[in-house]
Amino acid sequence: MAAAHPNDRLGFLLSFRGELTGARIRAAVAVTGLHPRHAMTLMQLAPGATSQRELAATMEIDPSQLVAVLNELESAGLCERRRDPADRRRHIVEITPAGKEALGHIDQAVSEAERELFGNLTEAEQELLRGLLDRVVVDRAAHECGE
Template identity: 50%
Template structure:
C-alpha cells in the first residue's frame, strides 16, 4: 500500500496542484510587480507592447480581455506615462498603442523582478525541464469559453 492509498497524503489531483502552485506563484508575482508599481494586467499589457505599437483591438485580442476592460488598463498606463494611444494615420477610426520611454524602463524593472521570482520558483528545474513545463502548460485547456458552471 502506498502513502497515497493509506490516506497519509492528500490526493494529488492535477487541477488542485496547479491551483495551489498558481496561487502561491500569483502571490509572489503580485508582490514583485507592486514593487514596480504595476498590477499583473498592467505588466502583461506592457509585455505585449514590447515588440512595438499594436492596434488597440489587436491588443485586446492578445490579452483576451473585453475592449472596455482594456480601455481602463490603458487609461492607467497613459496616466502613469507608460503607454500612449495614437490614431492610426491610415485609418483614423483605429488607435495604436505603444510604450513610452518610461514604459520601457518600467518593463525592464518588471522583467528583472519577475526573473528573480521565477529563478526562485523554478530553481529545482533545469532549463530543459522549464522548457518542457512551458510546453505542457501551453497544452492545458484553460479557456473560459470552454467551461460552463451549472448551479
C-alpha cells in the same frame, strides 16, 4: 470510497500552485507600483506599436478591460494611444520611454522571482512545463469547437 488527496487532483494542484506563484509575481511587480496586468500589457507593447484591438486579442482580454488598463498606463505616462490616420476608428497603442524603463525594472524583479520559483527545475524541465501549460485548456468554448 475515500476522497482523492488534493495533490492527486491536477486542477487543485495547479490552482494552489498558481495562487502561490501569482502572489510571488504580484509582489515582484509591485516594486514598480504596478499590477501584473500592467506588466503583461507593457511586455506585449515592447516589440512595437499595435492596434488596441490586436492587443486585446493577443492578451485574450475583453476590450473593455484593456481600456481600463490602458487608461491607467497612459495616466502614468507608460504608454500612449493615438488614432490611426488611415482609420480614425482604430487606436494605435505604443509603449513610452518611461514604460520601457518600468519594464526593465519589472523584468529584473520577475526574473528574480522566477529563479526562486523554478530554480529547482532544469532548463529542459522548465521548457517541458511551458509546453504542458500551453496545452491546458482554459477556454471551454474553444475546446468544444475543437480549436
